[in-house]
Amino acid sequence: IVVGLIIPAAGAGERLGAGIPKALCALGAEALLVHAVRAGAGSGVVTTVVIAAPPGEADAVHKLVAPDIPPGVELHVVEGGSSRRQSVRRALDATPPQVDVVLIHDAARCLAPAALFVAVADAIDAGRDAVVPGLPVVDTLKQVDETGAVVATPDRSLLQAVQTPQGFRRHVLERAHRAAEERGDTTATDDAGLVEWLGQPVHVIPGHDHAMKITRPIDLVLAEALIAGENS
Numbered sequence: 001i002v003v004g005l006i007i008p009a010a011g012a013g014e015r016l017g018a019g020i021p022k023a024l025c026a027l028g029a030e031a032l033l034v035h036a037v038r039a040g041a042g043s044g045v046v047t048t049v050v051i052a053a054p055p056g057e058a059d060a061v062h063k064l065v066a067p068d069i070p071p072g073v074e075l076h077v078v079e080g081g082s083s084r085r086q087s088v089r090r091a092l093d094a095t096p097p098q099v100d101v102v103l104i105h106d107a108a109r110c111l112a113p114a115a116l117f118v119a120v121a122d123a124i125d126a127g128r129d130a131v132v133p134g135l136p137v138v139d140t141l142k143q144v145d146e147t148g149a150v151v152a153t154p155d156r157s158l159l160q161a162v163q164t165p166q167g168f169r170r171h172v173l174e175r176a177h178r179a180a181e182e183r184g185d186t187t188a189t190d191d192a193g194l195v196e197w198l199g200q201p202v203h204v205i206p207g208h209d210h211a212m213k214i215t216r217p218i219d220l221v222l223a224e225a226l227i228a229g230e231n232s
């Protein structure tokens with residue numbers, strides 16, 4: 001397999017409230033995006049990296065991450081779109097034709113270890129078409145209506161909180177994105193969901209605590225503690 005890595009990094013990061021795009025926020029001495037690129041591009045399984053950068057930031061992003069792209073790995077940076085799905089789509093269009101397996105990794109999950117990229121790629125190599133890392137949920141989840149009334153309490157033992165990198169055979173991912181575009185999907189928050197919509201199987205493998213998503217200020221506090229622990 002020839003594996004390409006796509007990093008959607010074009011989000012505004014409004015919930016983090018830093019006033020700059022989340023992927024460019026600092027974690028320790030470096031931007032979130034730099035941490036994400038280092039783990040993914042350095043995992044040894046990817047041959048190309050395509051980043052969807054915040055609007056107007058493509059050149060700056062290219063300069064920012066280039067030092068962490070290992071020799072022999074290609075780097076492309078495109079401008080993202082107004083939704084995560086559009087950002088992934090643009091990056092997919094810029095992915096070189098020889099790539100037949102795509103790993104999609106949110107810049108926001110910047111501490112996902114290299115081993116997780118390897119595990120996802122291995123599962124695809126072993127024959128799965130779509131693979132996502134996931135962990136059991138710790139909270140009890142409630143489905144509510146718009147008034148806040150509880151509609152249902154799904155059985156927690158059947159639920160997994162999924163992470164990235166999510167891996168796909170490229171042809172399956174492209175079909176899923178085309179179908180999503182045709183129906184004008186605006187609700188998708190991950191790529192596996194688009195594949196599920198096609199009725200294609202998606203497989204969950206064990207995720208990793210460090211692949212947590214940095215969304216709110218408290219997540220950044222936890223991530224800072226994790227890297228301080230690693231550097232001590």
Ligand code: C5P
Pocket residue numbers: 007008009010011012022023052080081082083084085087088106107108109189215
């Ligand atoms: O908003 P959320 O945290 O779910 O975003 C997940 C990832 O998708 C982030 O890495 C973010 O930068 C990216 N994204 C994007 N383009 C958008 C919105 C989000 O690349 N328009």
